[in-house]
Amino acid sequence: xxxxxxxxxxxxxxxxxxxxxxxxxxxxxxxxxxxxxxxxxxxxxxxxxxxxxxxxxxxxxxxxxxxxxxxxxxxxxxxxxxxxxxxxxxxxxxxxxxxxxxxxxxxxxxxxxxxxxxxxxxxxxxxxxxxxxxxxxxxxxxxxxxxxxxxxxxxxxxxxxxxxxxxxxxxxxxxxxxxxxxxxxxxxxxxxxxxxxxxxxxxxxxxxxxxxxxxxxxxxxxxxxxxxxxxxxxxxxxxxxxxxxxxxxxxxxxxxxxxxxxxxxxxxxxxxxxxxxxxxx
Ligand SMILES: *[C@@H]1O[C@H](CO)[C@@H](O)[C@H](O)[C@H]1NC(C)=O
Numbered sequence: 001x002x003x004x005x006x007x008x009x010x011x012x013x014x015x016x017x018x019x020x021x022x023x024x025x026x027x028x029x030x031x032x033x034x035x036x037x038x039x040x041x042x043x044x045x046x047x048x049x050x051x052x053x054x055x056x057x058x059x060x061x062x063x064x065x066x067x068x069x070x071x072x073x074x075x076x077x078x079x080x081x082x083x084x085x086x087x088x089x090x091x092x093x094x095x096x097x098x099x100x101x102x103x104x105x106x107x108x109x110x111x112x113x114x115x116x117x118x119x120x121x122x123x124x125x126x127x128x129x130x131x132x133x134x135x136x137x138x139x140x141x142x143x144x145x146x147x148x149x150x151x152x153x154x155x156x157x158x159x160x161x162x163x164x165x166x167x168x169x170x171x172x173x174x175x176x177x178x179x180x181x182x183x184x185x186x187x188x189x190x191x192x193x194x195x196x197x198x199x200x201x202x203x204x205x206x207x208x209x210x211x212x213x214x215x216x217x218x219x220x221x222x223x224x225x226x227x228x229x230x231x232x233x234x235x236x237x238x239x240x241x242x243x244x245x246x247x248x249x250x251x252x253x254x255x256x257x258x259x260x261x262x263x264x265x266x267x268x269x270x271x272x273x274x275x276x277x278x279x280x281x
Contacts, residue, residue: 025093026149033153034165037274042169042267043149046206049088062170062263066247069236069259072218074184080222081179082172082230084267085199091206094150102147104130114204125202132201132209143211146198152208156196156271159212164274168219170266173229182222182230190217192272197235200267208269214238216259217270233270236261 027047030039039047062082071078092100101110107127108118116122133145144159146152157163168190195217198210215235222230236259237244247262248255264270 025095026091029094029150029153033157033163034167035274037166040167040169040269041171042200042269043167045267046089046091046149049090063265063268064262066244066251066260066262068251068253069261072184072187072220072234072236072261074186076184077181078184079179080182080263082170082177082232082263083265085202085265087202089203089205091149092147094148097147097151097205100147102130102133102145104134116204122202122204126204129201129203129207129209133207141211143209145201146208146210147205149206152198152210152269155210156198159196159210160194160271160273162273165271166274168217168233168270168272169268170230170232170264172266177224177228177230178226180228181225184220185223186221187234188219190219190270190272192217194272195235196271197264198269198271200265210271217272218261220263233264233268234261235264235270 026043030043062080065078065080067078100113104127107130110126110130111118111123114126116126129145133143137143142159144155146155153165156165156167193214195213195215196210197213197215198208201207201209213235215237218234218236220232220234222232224230238256238259244260245255247260251260253260
């Protein structure tokens with residue numbers, strides 16, 4: 001039902017802006033500013049949703065499984081389930097997204113504009129996402145909530161002071177995969193010293209919470225026990241960021257003494273300067 005309403009909404013959007021495909025704006029923008037940089041699956045899957053999309057498991061989210069950087073080695077095994085945070089909602093063209101309010105004080109108007117029942121699960125996701133985006137950053141933190149692909153690209157370019165970026169995400173060769181043992185078969189570390197990380201948030205259309213980070217990023221090839229091949233992104237933090245603090249505790253190391261790492265779910269993105277995409281073994 002929600003899906004139907006959303007589709008009706010998108011149809012209205014499409015009529016309103018005079019385009020037949022609400023996604024084409026995002027895709028055209030990608031082509032025009034990202035040169036020949038390949039589109040990561042986290043973005044491709046939004047623009048071209050597949051029918052087999054996305055059962056979300058809230059337990060054992062892959063992003064909450066922390067490990068030490070020294071475990072990132074060929075031959076290491078880990079029990080993981082690769083998941084998505086969100087459920088296959090589309091990008092809106094920037095001009096449409098910018099015309100829709102995005103603020104807690106406007107919540108009733110937002111819900112009515114998007115034809116969303118105020119007591120639905122989607123309404124509470126919308127409320128929580130706006131609250132996360134409006135929260136006061138802790139000292140030294142910066143973030144930006146992107147309500148369109150165009151604004152996510154522009155933010156990443158300005159944050160990294162470069163118009164020559166690439167984006168990466170975790171990609172899993174099967175539509176769904178169980179929680180299972182994975183073996184690392186290879187990995188590369190990105191040379192970039194600065195990244196922008198963007199996390200997909202629950203919303204009626206694609207919204208990402210983006211922030212600069214000095215974490216290091218790895219692309220990691222994994223083989224699942226059932227044969228599923230995964231090209232995963234892992235990030236390792238030195239800082240005791242919120243959520244990471246707890247991980248230090250669990251791993252029994254002093255916060256900030258060793259990098260702790262986690263894999264990214266399939267709908268998260270890392271942006272980095274293209275030159276730095278020369279990954280090192
Ligand atoms: C951004 O990049 C330009 C050109 O590469 C450089 O001249 C400038 O100093 C950089 N700005 C910052 C704030 O790093």
